[in-house]
Amino acid sequence: MHNYRGITSYDDRHRHRFEGQTGRPIHNGDTHYHNYQGVTTTDDGHQHHYRGRTGPAIRTRRGHTHEMAGETSLNDGHRHSYGERTSRPIPE
Ligand SMILES: [Zn+2]
Numbered sequence: 084m085h086n087y088r089g090i091t092s093y094d095d096r097h098r099h100r101f102e103g104q105t106g107r108p109i110h111n112g113d114t115h116y117h118n119y120q121g122v123t124t125t126d127d128g129h130q131h132h133y134r135g136r137t138g139p140a141i142r143t144r145r146g147h148t149h150e151m152a153g154e155t156s157l158n159d160g161h162r163h164s165y166g167e168r169t170s171r172p173i174p175e
């Protein structure tokens with residue numbers, strides 16, 4: 084599992100922050116990915132949900148990370164996009 088922390092795109096004159104922990108690794112051939120989901124911070128009087136699946140493992144010098152990118156749910160008439168990298172694997 085990995086930690087993540089990010090900030091959404093700027094839309095409708097505000098951004099939201101989000102952070103959490105991915106699910107367990109899901110193996111796929113010689114790589115793996117993780118599912119994730121959560122709720123953003125409340126800003127401008129509303130929040131958004133997000134969920135998705137990370138990209139495959141990207142090897143780093145000590146461990147690996149994943150890209151996570153997508154769009155939030157539609158709330159208050161708009162969505163935000165996001166694109167972050169997860170942390171290295173954390174001990175379970
Ligand atoms: Zn918003």
Ligand SMILES: [Zn+2]
Pocket residue numbers: 084085108115116117140147148149172
């Ligand atoms: Zn991983």
